[in-house]
Amino acid sequence: MSKLVKEKKNIIVMKFGGTSVSNTDKIKKAADRVIKTKLSGCNVVVAVSAMGGSTDDLINIAKKIDKNPSCREMDMIMSTGEQVSIALLSIAIKMKGHDCMSLTGSQAGILTDGTHSNAKILNINKERILRELANNKIVVVAGFQGVTSKGEITTLGRGGSDTTAVALASVLDAKYCEIYTDVDGVYTTDPNIDSNSNKIEMMSYDEMLEFAASGAKVLHLRAVEFAKKHSIVLHIRSSFNDIEGTWVMNIENKDERMEKPIISGVIYDKDQIKISVFDLPDKPGVAAKLFRELAAADVNVDLIVQSVGAGNISTISLTVKSEYVSSAKKVLENLREKLGIKKIEIDPGVAKVSIIGAGMQTHSGVAAKMFKCLGDKDINIEMISTSPIRISCVVRKNTIKKAVKALHIGFGLDKSVK
C-alpha cells in the first residue's frame, strides 16, 4: 500500500469501536496494537468508542424518569461511556510502560455545533493533541463526543466515533486512519449468504459509500463522506488479528486495479417496503407534488420507478425502509383525493440486491449480465435503479439469498470461481 499513501505527517489515527474495548482482555489487546504502531516509529492518536453496552443501563434509568429526556442531559450521560474507555485504555497502555494521555472530546478541542445528540464537528483545536505528541505521548481521544463554543457537552450521533477518527486524521494530516472492528474488512458479499465471499483489498470512497449506505456495519456513511471530502486514506481491519484489511482511498492509479474484477461486491437490503401508487394523472407537477410532500414528512425514499399506461395515467412505485412506512402512508392518503389516486398498495415482500463497482460506467454489458444472472435463476426483477457505480434490483424477499449468491458467483467474486 505504501506507495499509494502520500507523504504526510508521521501520524496514524487508530479507531477502536465498542466491540474492540468491551472487556479488560480486549482493552489490553487494543493497548498492544497501539504500542506496536507506536514502536514502528509513528506518532499515534487513538479514537475510542464506549465499551459495548456500557451506557445502556444509564439510558434505561433516564427513560424510567422521563420517556423523552432532554437531549442535552442525555449527552451528559452518554459521553461518560467514552470518558471511561479512554481512561481504561490509557491505564492499559501506561501499564505496559508507554506514556499516554487520555483526552475527552472537550479536552481534545473537538468543537461542535449545539445540536445535542446529533452534533456536527465544526473544528478541532489541535494544539493540545500536538503538544502531547511532541512530548512523545500516545494520545487517546474520546470518540463520539465534542464540546460547543459555550462549553456544552455534545455527542455526534450514530457512527460518531468513526467521524471523530476521520476528522482527527484530517486536521492532523495523518498518513492514514485505521478503523479497528470485529471483521477483517469489507467483503464482496455477506459471508452468511456466500461463505466463499472474498475480502476486498482496496476500494474507492464512492464504492465504500455504497457499502456503508447498504448497511454494512463496518463504517458509518457519515465518516466515509467526511473521508472522501478530505481524502483521508482509511484502513478497515480486525482488532483480533494482524491480517491486512480493506483500504479505502482515491484510486488514481488505475493500474493497481487493472486485473481486479470491475465489480467489487454484491450487497443487499432486506428492509425494503414497496409502495405502489396507482392511476395518477400523467401530467406535469403531479410526481413533484407527491415527492415534495413525502420529503416534507421526512420520508426517505430509496428506489423510484414510474410507468405510464394507457390514457395518460401513470403508476409510481417506490421503496422505503420500514421505519418510514406509516409516515409515507399518511402523506399518500392525504393526497389521495387531491391528486386523484385510485389505489395505494403496500408490499413488504420485497428486498433489494445491488452490485457495486467503480468501473461500471465504462464497461458495457454489466447491467445486462446482472439481469441474465437473475433471470437464469428464475428471479423476477420488479424495479431497477442505477448510479455510476451501482445497479440495484428489487426482487421478492424470499429470493434474495439466491439472487445475492447468483450475482456473487456470476461476477467472479466467489472464491470457488477465482
Place this chain on the structure above:
Amino acid sequence: MSKLVKEKKNIIVMKFGGTSVSNTDKIKKAADRVIKTKLSGCNVVVAVSAMGGSTDDLINIAKKIDKNPSCREMDMIMSTGEQVSIALLSIAIKMKGHDCMSLTGSQAGILTDGTHSNAKILNINKERILRELANNKIVVVAGFQGVTSKGEITTLGRGGSDTTAVALASVLDAKYCEIYTDVDGVYTTDPNIDSNSNKIEMMSYDEMLEFAASGAKVLHLRAVEFAKKHSIVLHIRSSFNDIEGTWVMNIENKDERMEKPIISGVIYDKDQIKISVFDLPDKPGVAAKLFRELAAADVNVDLIVQSVGAGNISTISLTVKSEYVSSAKKVLENLREKLGIKKIEIDPGVAKVSIIGAGMQTHSGVAAKMFKCLGDKDINIEMISTSPIRISCVVRKNTIKKAVKALHIGFGLDKSVK
C-alpha cells in the same frame, strides 16, 4: 432558625449524597425537594454525589488492568459518576416542569489544584452559575469534582461532595447549605448503642468538627472546617422526611442554648490501637524525636499520655487508628536502640469514648462527672485527653457500649431522662 440566619443573597445550596440519589425513586424525591425549595421563593443550587456504588464496577475493571492505576485516569473514570447523577436529577426536575441546568465541575467553574484523586478547591468562577440563576433556572452541580487551570479533570477525595456544597454556598453567599443524608441529623450518641439518643438541634462548628472527626458519617471533616472558616450555616437533615435536622453555625447568641445541656453528645471510636513505649530516658528531646519520626512516616497519632517513673525513665502511651499500626511499629523499632527503648507493647483491645460540649470549659466538674459515671460502672480509664470542647477516655474495647450508655444517661442526653 431564621432569626439566626444572617440576611444573605436569596440562594440556598442543597447537597444530596449518594444514598439520596441511588435509584430513580430517590432521584424523583430529591427533585421534589429541590422544587419545593425553589417554589418557596429561593434560588436553588444543588450539589450531587454519584449514585451510591455506581462507579465501583468501573474501579474494579481499572484495577484488573493495573493494580495501581494512574490517579489522573481514575479521576477521569470517577468523575463520570456525578456527571450521570446531575443529568438524571435534571431530567427529573425538568420532567416536573421546572427549568434546570446541570453542570459538571468544569462547567460550574470549580477550579482545583492538580492533585489528582485528592484535589483542593482553589476558586469557583461563579459567573456561569449566576447567569443560569438569573435565567430562573435551578442549577445542579456535580459534587466531588473540579478542573485545573489546564483543563484536567480532578476529584476532591473523601467527603468531596460536601466540600463542593459548602464551597458553593461560600462563593455564592448563600443563606445556608442543606446537607441531605440518610439520617435525620446529628444524634447525642449512636442510636445503635442507646435507642433513646436525641437529635441535636443546633451545634457550633467546633462541636461538629469533633463529631465529624470521630467518624460520624453525616458530614466530612474537611467540609466542616471549610464551613467554619467561611461561617457557612449548615443544615444536616434527612432526604426521606421533612423533619428539621441539625443546624451547625456560629453560636453567638448564647441564650439560644441556655437551657440546653452543656454536653451535646457522646461519641466513640472502636478503631483505636494503644501503643506503649516503656523505659524511655526522661530527658529533653526524646519525646520530640519520637513524635517527629512518627509524623515523618505519616502516622496520625491520636491520644498521647506520658508518665514519669522512678530513675528518670518514662513510659509513653499513644493511640493510633489500625491503618497506622505497621508504620508506627516500624518507626519505633528503628528508634529502639537509638533512644534506649526497653519494650514496645501493641494493645488492640482498647476503644475511645468522648463527651462533646461547647460550654465545657466554663463549667467545672464535667471531667469529674465523666470519670464518676465510668467508675460507677466499674469501667477502668487507661488514658485521658481533653480539649476545650471534648474529654476523651480510652477504655477496654469490651466495655465501650456500657461506657457510652452510662455517659449518655449520666449527662442527661437520654430521652428517658428528659
